[in-house]
Amino acid sequence: MLSCKEAAALVSESLDRKLPLGQRIALRMHLLFCRFCRRFSRQVLFLRGTADRVRGEKEGEEPPVSDSLSAEAKEKIEQALKTHSESKSKP
Amino acid sequence: MSIIDPSKGKGETLNPENWGKDYADYLFRYALVRLRDRQGAEDVVQETFLAALKGKDQFKGLSSERTWLVGILKHKMMDYFRKPSRELPxxxxxxxxxxxxxxxxxxxxxxxxxxxxxxxxxxxxxxxxxxxxxxxxxxxxxxxxxxxxxxxxxxxxxxxxxxxxxxxxxxxxxxxxxxxxxxxxxxxxxxxxxxxxxxx
Structure with missing residues (x-):
């Protein structure tokens, strides 16, 4: 029988690759009897759901992060864009 | 909505003069979540814009300006991770x-x-x-x-x-x-x- 630590590690791994049959069965057995590992399993699926949302960033939708560029960095970028587009347009 | 005919090369156009205003924050947030390094994220955004300027003839107008820039940003982020100097001890x-x-x-x-x-x-x-x-x-x-x-x-x-x-x-x-x-x-x-x- 798997320990909770082993089961939880397999739960995590199962998000990244298909587990071999033996491990899949062992994990199922464990989850059948262990509600804490069942909860953890739902929780990592929830995390996958948050990631899907972050990755899904639809057109016109802001990524769910509030940080923005410092004014200083923006200035630097504007400047770089300007110099480069000017030097490009010159023959 | 107008229909875009890719063979005519119409559709989306690039406006580099507005990139800083329109996309800098968006791209920065995109990079920051993934790199977890403010300086790194700023650098990557700047590199993205410069690369985009250089390659602007390759823009076919098939995707939006933003999607195109994000594509370049992704490459720049991978370069960031590949830099040996970035390796943590x-x-x-x-x-x-x-x-x-x-x-x-x-x-x-x-x-x-x-x-x-x-x-x-x-x-x-x-x-x-x-x-x-x-x-x-x-x-x-x-x-x-x-x-x-x-x-x-x-x-x-x-x-x-x-x-x-x-x-x-x-x-x-x-x-x-x-x-x-x-x-x-x-x-x-x-x-x-x-x-x-x-x-x-």
């Missing part, structure tokens, strides 16, 4: 010999038992405050764990790709992904789902 790496012991006792039983997140945890995704908590939980992850989690989950990289990028073994990567998921779950439980249950 070995002590910053979490190895398979360093199991997430704080979550389990010596017999492998849960030390801190996961609690229930209610019937519809997914509702949280619609709330702005939830994303602030999520962001805060990402930011307390050790840097390398956060990068790895972001590459796997946000960028959808395969495990082998991440192993190659960081030069770590599969076992090591599995441990790191496990730890990052465990920590994020515990952090959200304490700071979002736990508080909600108490009606805070």
């Amino acid at each position: 070995v002590s910053g790496l979490i190895t398979s010999e360093d199991p997430p012991e704080e979550f389990f006792d010596l017999n492998g039983k849960w030390q801190v038992k996961p609690s229930s997140w209610g019937d519809s945890p997914m509702d949280a995704l619609e709330k702005k405050e939830f994303w602030k908590t999520f962001e805060a939980c990402m930011s307390v992850l050790p840097g390398r764990l956060a990068q790895i989690f972001a590459l796997r989950e946000f960028e959808g990289l395969k495990n082998e790709e991440i192993c190659n990028l960081f030069n770590v073994s599969t076992t090591n990567l599995n441990v790191m992904l496990f730890r990052s998921r465990m920590r994020l779950a515990r952090c959200l439980e304490t700071n979002w789902f736990g508080k909600k249950a108490k009606g805070e």
Whole structure:
């Protein structure tokens, strides 16, 4: 029988690759009897759901992060864009 | 809505003079979540714009300006991870010999038992405050764990790709992904789902 630590590690791994049959069965057995590992399993699926949302960033939708560029960095970028587009347009 | 005929090369056009205003913040946030390094994210955004200027003739107008820029940004982010100077010291790496012991006792039983997140945890995704908590939980992850989690989950990289990028073994990567998921779950439980249950 798997320990909770082993089961939880397999739960995590199962998000990244298909587990071999033996491990899949062992994990199922464990989850059948262990509600804490069942909860953890739902929780990592929830995390996958948050990631899907972050990755899904639809057109016109802001990524769910509030940080923005410092004014200083923006200035630097504007400047770089300007110099480069000017030097490009010159023959 | 007008129909775009790719063969005519019409459709979306590029306006580099507005990039700073229109996309700098967006691209910066996109990079910051994944790199966890403000300076790095700023650099990557700047490099993206410069590369985009250089390659602007390759823009076919098939995607939006923003999608095109994000595509370039992704390449620049991978370059960032590949730079040898970015490598964290070995002590910053979490190895398979360093199991997430704080979550389990010596017999492998849960030390801190996961609690229930209610019937519809997914509702949280619609709330702005939830994303602030999520962001805060990402930011307390050790840097390398956060990068790895972001590459796997946000960028959808395969495990082998991440192993190659960081030069770590599969076992090591599995441990790191496990730890990052465990920590994020515990952090959200304490700071979002736990508080909600108490009606805070």
